[in-house]
Amino acid sequence: METRKKDHINLASQAQLFEQEVADSFYYEPLLTSNELKPLPKTKFLNKELSLPLWVSSMTGGTLEARKINQNLAKACAEFCLGMSLGSCRSLLESNDRFDDFNVRPIMGPDLPFYANLGIAQVEKVIQENQVDKINELIFRLQADGLIVHVNPLQELLQPEGDIYFNPPIETISSLLEKFEFPVIVKEVGQGMGPKSLEALFRLPVAGIEFGALGGTNFSLIELMRSNDLMLEEMGDWATIGHTAFEMVEFINLLPKELVAQKQIIISGGINPLSGFYLKQQLQAPSVMGMAYRFLKYAREDYNQLRNYILMIQKSLQMAQNFLHKI
Numbered sequence: 001m002e003t004r005k006k007d008h009i010n011l012a013s014q015a016q017l018f019e020q021e022v023a024d025s026f027y028y029e030p031l032l033t034s035n036e037l038k039p040l041p042k043t044k045f046l047n048k049e050l051s052l053p054l055w056v057s058s059m060t061g062g063t064l065e066a067r068k069i070n071q072n073l074a075k076a077c078a079e080f081c082l083g084m085s086l087g088s089c090r091s092l093l094e095s096n097d098r099f100d101d102f103n104v105r106p107i108m109g110p111d112l113p114f115y116a117n118l119g120i121a122q123v124e125k126v127i128q129e130n131q132v133d134k135i136n137e138l139i140f141r142l143q144a145d146g147l148i149v150h151v152n153p154l155q156e157l158l159q160p161e162g163d164i165y166f167n168p169p170i171e172t173i174s175s176l177l178e179k180f181e182f183p184v185i186v187k188e189v190g191q192g193m194g195p196k197s198l199e200a201l202f203r204l205p206v207a208g209i210e211f212g213a214l215g216g217t218n219f220s221l222i223e224l225m226r227s228n229d230l231m232l233e234e235m236g237d238w239a240t241i242g243h244t245a246f247e248m249v250e251f252i253n254l255l256p257k258e259l260v261a262q263k264q265i266i267i268s269g270g271i272n273p274l275s276g277f278y279l280k281q282q283l284q285a286p287s288v289m290g291m292a293y294r295f296l297k298y299a300r301e302d303y304n305q306l307r308n309y310i311l312m313i314q315k316s317l318q319m320a321q322n323f324l325h326k327i
């Protein structure tokens with residue numbers, strides 16, 4: 001007790017919040033509930049059930065470290081009933097050598113949503129070569145529920161070894177949907193999408209979209225940092241182009257309701273539990289919050305660190321459920 005009181009006196013000087021830092025996204029109602037934390041309701045997403053409205057966004061594969069990361073992430077999904085998508089499975093289209101890095105369905109079990117991932121350039125190539133069955137086989141081998149296609153034009157153009165694709169992604173996705181047997185989700189990788197791209201996507205029979213919005217991990221910046229100082233200095237502005245998750249929620253809410261109601265949305269791009277809770281409340285479509293980097297940080301270390309982090313997210317969401325009301 002005495003130490004606690006001393007801490008309060010010593011820490012007060014560092015604990016001054018200035019007006020502009022105060023979150024104004026919710027009404028905070030401290031008098032209406034106890035502070036006992038209650039279980040969160042289950043979330044139905046992509047025809048399966050999650051215990052937390054959380055998605056492990058596409059990250060990695062193809063290295064030994066990636067295998068350990070994917071296995072830790074899948075173990076967390078199994079323990080907390082979360083959904084997960086793999087990082088780009090491009091290498092598996094050509095060979096099975098790195099299959100074990102990605103093979104986490106046995107860890108997740110059959111009841112959670114699990115998606116493979118390919119870039120739009122690979123999808124275009126497979127379609128041009130009339131080999132869509134290669135993707136069907138990939139999904140089958142991984143026992144995945146479907147495919148997430150990432151659309152990343154800026155990343156491809158800013159990386160020295162980037163791929164060029166020749167058709168508008170919306171046409172490639174449309175062709176894929178005609179020939180492919182599984183659900184498809186489309187995402188960006190950190191710069192989001194504007195209203196016209198979103199509307200065009202919502203008009204296709206995709207199962208859903210993932211934002212990959214501007215605000216968190218930024219692949220233009222990663223590629224610029226991988227290139228050279230001149231590129232970083234002169235083309236650095238490209239890392240600021242795009243749309244935040246806040247903007248994307250507004251764009252989607254302005255679309256005709258019948259377009260939006262059937263789609264499943266993964267809100268991602270620098271999301272933390274409070275911003276995710278807020279955006280989920282605002283968005284007029286079924287959604288979960290997706291995170292990549294925040295999970296990666298802990299999944300690289302050991303399973304317990306990842307587990308503790310997810311317990312913290314759970315606590316934050318339970319606190320939000322008690323005290324935060326929509327404005």
Ligand SMILES: Cc1cc2nc3c(=O)[nH]c(=O)nc-3n(C[C@H](O)[C@H](O)[C@H](O)COP(=O)(O)O)c2cc1C
Nearest residue numbers: 057058059087088150212216217269270291292293
């Ligand atoms: C290390 C790393 C690798 C990633 N690799 C992929 C990928 O292969 N395919 C993909 O669609 N997105 C990939 N992403 C992007 C994420 O899925 C996500 O859209 C983006 O990082 C925003 O989430 P965040 O801000 O929570 O990190 C990767 C992200 C990270 C951090």
